[in-house]
Amino acid sequence: MSTRTPARKYITANEAVACAARLARVEVIAAYPITPQTTIVEKLASFIARGEMDADFIKVESEHSALTACMGARMAGVRAFTSTSSQGLEYMHEMLAYVSGGRYPLVLVNVCRSVALPWSIWGDQQDAIQQRDTGWIQIFTETGQEAMDMVLQAYRIAEDHRILLPVMICLDGFIQSHTEELVEIPDQESVDSFLPPYDPVVTLDVDNPHTISMGGFGKHYAAWRREQQAAAEKAGEVIVEVGDEFARVFGRHYGGLIEPYRCEGAEAVILLMGALTGTAREVVDEMRADGQAVGLIKVRAFRPFPVQSLRQALSLVKAAAVLDRDCSWGYGGALATDLKAALYSLPNPPAMLNFIGGLGGADVSPEQMKYMLDKALAAKKGAPSSMEFIDL
Amino acid sequence: MKLKEISREELFRSSYGCAGCAAVLAVRLTLKVLGRNCVCVVPANCISTVSCYYPQTPFFVPMTVMAFAATGAALSGISAGFRRRGREDISVVGFSGDGGTADIGIQSLSGAIDGGYKFIYICYDNEAYMNTGIQRSGLTPYGATTTTTPAPCFETESKKDMLRIVAAHDIPYAATACTSYPLDFMQKVARANRVNGPTYIHVLAPCPTGWGFAPDRAIELGRMAVESGFWRLVELENGKLRTTHKPSRRRSVAEYFAAQTRFRQLSPEQIEEIQRNIDRRQAAGQAFSATG
Known part of the structure; x- marks a missing residue:
């Protein structure tokens, strides 16, 4: 150093x-x-x-x-x-x-x-x-x-x-x-x-x-x-x-392709890319303080897509809430759909909840992130994946 | 420049160009002037199509293919890179067709002239998108048929005057040329190469396949274009226009048109009108015009 x-x-x-x-x-x-x-x-x-x-x-x-x-x-x-x-x-x-x-x-x-x-x-x-x-x-x-x-x-x-x-x-x-x-x-x-x-x-x-x-x-x-x-x-x-x-x-390290945050024993995690991660960290801290088993995965590399890191990080999680500030029209958020493909052959993959939000500069509030994680906590493994626009 | 001074070294050879292709000739003659201390940029056009497929290349100097619309910017970037490395002695030359210059590449060319870096932009003009099968371009002349202006119709707009367009940028050096006048063309390449800034040479390159004439007549067709007043050989240096070659004999436009198939559908009256336009422009001594 x-x-x-x-x-x-x-x-x-x-x-x-x-x-x-x-x-x-x-x-x-x-x-x-x-x-x-x-x-x-x-x-x-x-x-x-x-x-x-x-x-x-x-x-x-x-x-x-x-x-x-x-x-x-x-x-x-x-x-x-x-x-x-x-x-x-x-x-x-x-x-x-x-x-x-x-x-x-x-x-x-x-x-x-x-x-x-x-x-x-x-x-x-x-x-x-x-x-x-x-x-x-x-x-x-x-x-x-x-x-x-x-x-x-x-x-x-x-x-x-x-x-x-x-x-x-x-x-x-x-x-x-x-x-x-x-x-x-x-x-x-x-x-x-x-x-x-x-x-x-x-x-x-x-x-x-x-x-x-x-x-x-x-x-x-x-x-x-x-x-x-x-x-x-x-x-x-x-x-x-x-x-x-x-x-x-x-002396600064960002965690490689993904940065898992408080994922130890997490039942539900929120995944996202970019600056909104800061808000998600606080929401996870607050929910953890309330005793809820939630975590966060900041996806840093989108290409190459961190398939192995994500499979490892999500293998034991019950549900993943994916926030996409984008959409592949006719399918879903790009992070969520790529993640689904990456988890395809996991024996017991987490339920996938895709939230499309923060479009066109819309704020994504801590309450909205808590809403996503609450929904993920309530989701059962094996449930069909969902998609929801949260800005409206 | 004299004939005996021309380099015997061939730095562009064995391409898959059509028999009688004057565009190939334009590249070959240019590289005889610039020699080995030059690098080439070739966007989508006949030259890249008939030359650079791995593992073969007819270029014996460094060369890159380039996106259709990007020749000017690529020349700027390469020139800037060589400037940073203290290698401003290297000539950076682009070979773009008429569509790549006057249509899809005109914005990049304009930006590059405005950017001020040293390069030679050569527009070889065969007056249509020949590589994709003879579609009209902004440099297809009035009266010509192409596959997108098919008979019994014909191109109804006149050729864009690229010389006036580049002149409007206060370009330090620009010229028109024709492959049928190799010494005139090569002299212009040599002059452009001495300029420390953007330069532009517009060389008319007759196309047997697209214009409809026998492959052994490409030189003759280019001479007819100049002798009929259809194309002028001029040079623009620091804002001053100079005719570099005045044809000693005059031919009629009708004679030039008759030597190729693409003007076949024009009536004698229409050809006469084209002739009158050329005569009028020549009498007026229209400045900065590449045609007439």
Whole structure:
């Protein structure tokens, strides 16, 4: 662990993320403004303008171009960063698959926001969830500190030669992006010791010319995709490994792919991703104080999906209440439906109660979370799964 | 540039291009000028379709395929990356077709010129989406049939004037060219390569498959396009437009149209009107126009 005293500041998660990009010695930034992400790029632009960061800020006319330009910088062999939200992430969709398929280890921060229509600038996680199958590692964070720490870890994970996949760090719009919290900002030397310079496997190299991204037919195509899947699965181990290493250097540990909280002997647990975890912790504490056997599982990695960790954590639980700030229309919340698939072959799986809530920036109150857990406590094992919109 | 100065080294060879493909020729000639110290970006188009399928590639310089709409931004990003690494000596060149330039890629191109990084954007123009089977693009000329403007109808809008569009960005260097005038084209590539900023070259590349002429006539067709005034060879440097080649003989548009099948459905009166438009534009000395 570092012996230096890190700076502690009241800053938003957006500012924390900008600090992380600077500490990661990112050399190329390309981003386009969108609420609630905008203050990240404003901050980075101001770092560069004041000479506090040595990087190129590429002026682009859209998110599609922002992500393309970052991929181009990676092809030239330098570390790049971009961030966006909502419609911006949707607009990047085509390039998200290009980046992951090309195995370019980019890091993108998505400040989660609802997706039009109906149009809303407020937070939910529909934007990130709609990119689930683009091949990006997706990690959801709870606080400004975790968002900052995960950006630093994301470069290590993405650039690991066993992985070479892009990482999307998600933080919740407004709850994190516009709320100041006390954040510990590590010193540059410690970050440098944790995150070595980018060591690309392949670049556009005039001395060693290659066609670095190309077409593939039949078995070549399938082989490429199988390798991509193997890397995405392997990423689960590497996320844990890098998290442990981060804890050794900086003293903060977030629990790997999932973070179970007070799950010992729990009959019912609430599962969720992102900033609302803070509220759920308090609700669980209160219900535990009342003698109720409830717990919480914060799902941190959504892709790769932590199948084994969740099966282990839920094998003895009677019922799971899953809060989704998103929906796969025509099926259910993405976390709940993926969880159901993960638990499929458990001999005696928990009852599954899916709650869709916090959509379009709606508050999810402690009372609502208590309601979910009460319902889960009352559910019997083997009961058919349910789905309920709680914002109405 | 003289003929004997042209490099004998082939850095783009053995593609699956159609016989007589002038787009392939445009890439080959460009790389003869830029040499090995360059990297290429090729979005969805004929070039990427006839070249880069694992495990084969006709490119002997570093190359990447790119999303259809993304050429400009990719050039910016790669150029920024090389700038960071102190390798601004490397030429970063894109080869985009007419649809990839004037339609789906126009936003990214505009953003990239505005972004100011050093690159050469080459639009090879075969006047339709040839790779997907000859569909009309924003650069299909008035009067041409395509599979989405089929006979007895034809394209009813005139060709977008990309030169004027890029000129409106205050681009440091832009030019039109045609593969039938290789020295003129290659000289323009060499000039663009000396500019420390965004540059644009629009090269007309006759397409035997899409235009309807025999593969051995691609050079002749390009010459007819210029000699008929249908296409002009100009250069725009720091806001000044210069004609780089004035054809010594004039042909009629009717003669150019008759040499290919895609204008067959035009009546003599319609062709005469096109001729009058070209004559009028030429008489007016219309600035910044690639056509007429």
